[in-house]
Amino acid sequence: QARIISIANQKGGVGKTTTAISLAAVLAEHGKQTLLCDLDPQAHATIGLGYQKNQAQNSISEVLLDGVPASDALFKTRIENLFLLPANSNALGIEVQLIDAENRETILKRSLDSIRYKYDYILLDCPPSLGFLTVNALTASDSVLIPMQCEFLAMEGLVQLLNTIAHVQKSLNPSLGIEGIVLTMHDARTKLSREVETEIRQYFEGRIRVFESVIPRSIKLSEAPSHGVPITQYANLTAGAWSYTNLGEELMGIE
Amino acid sequence: QARIISIANQKGGVGKTTTAISLAAVLAEHGKQTLLCDLDPQAHATIGLGYQKNQAQNSISEVLLDGVPASDALFKTRIENLFLLPANSNALGIEVQLIDAENRETILKRSLDSIRYKYDYILLDCPPSLGFLTVNALTASDSVLIPMQCEFLAMEGLVQLLNTIAHVQKSLNPSLGIEGIVLTMHDARTKLSREVETEIRQYFEGRIRVFESVIPRSIKLSEAPSHGVPITQYANLTAGAWSYTNLGEELMGIE
Numbered sequence: 001q002a003r004i005i006s007i008a009n010q011k012g013g014v015g016k017t018t019t020a021i022s023l024a025a026v027l028a029e030h031g032k033q034t035l036l037c038d039l040d041p042q043a044h045a046t047i048g049l050g051y052q053k054n055q056a057q058n059s060i061s062e063v064l065l066d067g068v069p070a071s072d073a074l075f076k077t078r079i080e081n082l083f084l085l086p087a088n089s090n091a092l093g094i095e096v097q098l099i100d101a102e103n104r105e106t107i108l109k110r111s112l113d114s115i116r117y118k119y120d121y122i123l124l125d126c127p128p129s130l131g132f133l134t135v136n137a138l139t140a141s142d143s144v145l146i147p148m149q150c151e152f153l154a155m156e157g158l159v160q161l162l163n164t165i166a167h168v169q170k171s172l173n174p175s176l177g178i179e180g181i182v183l184t185m186h187d188a189r190t191k192l193s194r195e196v197e198t199e200i201r202q203y204f205e206g207r208i209r210v211f212e213s214v215i216p217r218s219i220k221l222s223e224a225p226s227h228g229v230p231i232t233q234y235a236n237l238t239a240g241a242w243s244y245t246n247l248g249e250e251l252m253g254i255e
Numbered sequence: 256q257a258r259i260i261s262i263a264n265q266k267g268g269v270g271k272t273t274t275a276i277s278l279a280a281v282l283a284e285h286g287k288q289t290l291l292c293d294l295d296p297q298a299h300a301t302i303g304l305g306y307q308k309n310q311a312q313n314s315i316s317e318v319l320l321d322g323v324p325a326s327d328a329l330f331k332t333r334i335e336n337l338f339l340l341p342a343n344s345n346a347l348g349i350e351v352q353l354i355d356a357e358n359r360e361t362i363l364k365r366s367l368d369s370i371r372y373k374y375d376y377i378l379l380d381c382p383p384s385l386g387f388l389t390v391n392a393l394t395a396s397d398s399v400l401i402p403m404q405c406e407f408l409a410m411e412g413l414v415q416l417l418n419t420i421a422h423v424q425k426s427l428n429p430s431l432g433i434e435g436i437v438l439t440m441h442d443a444r445t446k447l448s449r450e451v452e453t454e455i456r457q458y459f460e461g462r463i464r465v466f467e468s469v470i471p472r473s474i475k476l477s478e479a480p481s482h483g484v485p486i487t488q489y490a491n492l493t494a495g496a497w498s499y500t501n502l503g504e505e506l507m508g509i510e
């Protein structure tokens with residue numbers, strides 16, 4: 001029975017997709033049956049794994065809008081144990097299209113419930129917003145993983161996300177937990193970066209897990225998606241690769 | 256009569272606010288009467304100039320929601336020739352609150368028309384979305400300046416923005432022009448960064464100006480807002496400062 005984890009943060013460009021792809025690859029490489037669902041109409045997770053945006057017959061749009069079963073939209077990737085449910089730009093207008101639909105926040109949950117027995121992990125890559133797609137993801141999830149960039153005002157953006165999580169816990173999914181915060185694009189030489197890391201760890205001490213693994217700013221991590229492969233296949237001996245491997249091991253509970 | 260320029264891009268974290276603050280400071284330092292309007296409920300431009308988020312009596316929210324005159328919300332900053340119309344989080348629900356309002360896309364335009372004779376430049380710092388606030392900004396503007404990060408898939412995000420601009424030109428503001436694209440957070444050592452820059456310049460050759468000034472990734476630029484001052488006051492001899500000074504001179508037409 002899969003553990004379903006949303007990768008969410010309404011701020012743009014904080015490393016949600018990079019975390020989703022890299023973590024999915026690490027889990028798969030450790031022998032876990034892993035499904036990555038691309039919930040962003042930008043389809044960056046789909047593209048970053050080497051597939052084209054509007055090419056697949058069925059995508060997350062058809063699953064949410066047309067009731068196509070998830071098993072008819074997902075496919076096996078070139079990476080062993082890793083499956084992808086791709087996105088396309090049809091999901092762009094989805095909030096408006098489903099505005100009157102019954103139980104619209106649980107569409108994804110009901111769709112994933114039918115296939116979750118096949119996987120160990122299902123990761124949901126969310127778009128940079130707290131709208132329909134992210135709420136569906138949170139409603140369908142066991143937990144949410146929050147990538148945060150170590151920059152001035154990073155904490156401010158978290159307030160809104162935590163409010164949304166609390167709202168979902170209260171009215172849609174009481175079992176939603178917070179998997180933890182992962183610090184991304186960290187530049188250890190920068191005083192500001194180190195100060196923000198310290199502030200975040202102190203603030204959440206005892207309340208929300210902040211993973212020990214910190215993802216460094218890495219040129220290789222920014223290049224991997226343009227080659228359509230995860231970092232562990234693109235440059236496995238670099239800091240970007242082993243920081244995500246360490247994160248995956250922390251997640252799986254391997255010490 | 257002020258030139259009104261929107262700083263817009265729906266992608267998060269691409270340097271809109273940093274560009275708005277830095278450019279406003281450069282223009283003011285060159286003796287131009289400059290007004291910076293913070294249109295983002297996150298209020299990062301307000302905070303980056305050293306002011307607190309929900310402290311001001313009147314902000315952009317009161318101007319747009321309650322019809323408070325812009326002159327009652329803006330104030331002179333500590334920087335000579337630079338004025339600020341701050342934001343606060345009241346603007347968070349603004350789209351919903353004004354959903355039935357008459358002529359809601361021109362509220363900002365009508366408000367700025369009454370004060371534009373006082374300034375040489377009015378810069379509008381937009382939030383990372385193509386919703387109500389950005390549409391109001393574009394409708395009120397002579398032109399739009401687009402910060403773009405030199406990363407994989409940067410071009411893709413531009414399509415939506417250009418569509419929105421075309422839509423505004425067609426139905427709300429036929430005189431809206433595109434001031435140009437400014438490349439931000441550029442890492443000249445990175446092959447990907449240089450490839451994306453080349454791609455952008457070639458693609459828009461003869462159609463949209465791509466400024467010669469490229470803003471480098473700079474630790475000082477990320478630190479300045481935490482000190483509440485623009486880069487030209489924080490670290491005027493660094494690459495971050497002179498690249499924005501060059502950008503300002505390109506904008507003003509000084510060679």
Ligand SMILES: Nc1ncnc2c1ncn2[C@@H]1O[C@H](COP(=O)(O)OP(=O)(O)OP(=O)(O)O)[C@@H](O)[C@H]1O
Pocket residue numbers: 011012013014015016017018019040044126127128184185186215216217218219221222223225240267406407
């Ligand atoms: N650790 C890192 N080092 C260097 N570049 C990175 C790192 N993590 C991500 N990037 C790059 O930064 C950009 C944004 O990352 P990513 O797409 O993962 O963020 P995101 O939160 O999913 O963005 P969005 O909000 O648009 O969905 C991408 O170009 C990516 O390749």
Ligand SMILES: Nc1ncnc2c1ncn2[C@@H]1O[C@H](COP(=O)(O)OP(=O)(O)OP(=O)(O)O)[C@@H](O)[C@H]1O
Pocket residue numbers: 012151152266267268269270271272273274295299381382383439440441470471472473474476477478480495
């Ligand atoms: N050239 C640069 N070098 C290093 N850091 C930068 C640079 N430009 C911006 N930053 C930092 O990157 C982060 C995002 O920049 P900024 O706030 O200007 O982007 P934005 O597009 O306004 O974001 P948002 O979409 O949230 O409004 C900030 O922490 C900022 O200090």
Ligand SMILES: [Mg+2]
Pocket residue numbers: 016017018040044126127
């Ligand atoms: Mg993403």
Ligand SMILES: [Mg+2]
Pocket residue numbers: 271272273295299381382
């Ligand atoms: Mg901003």
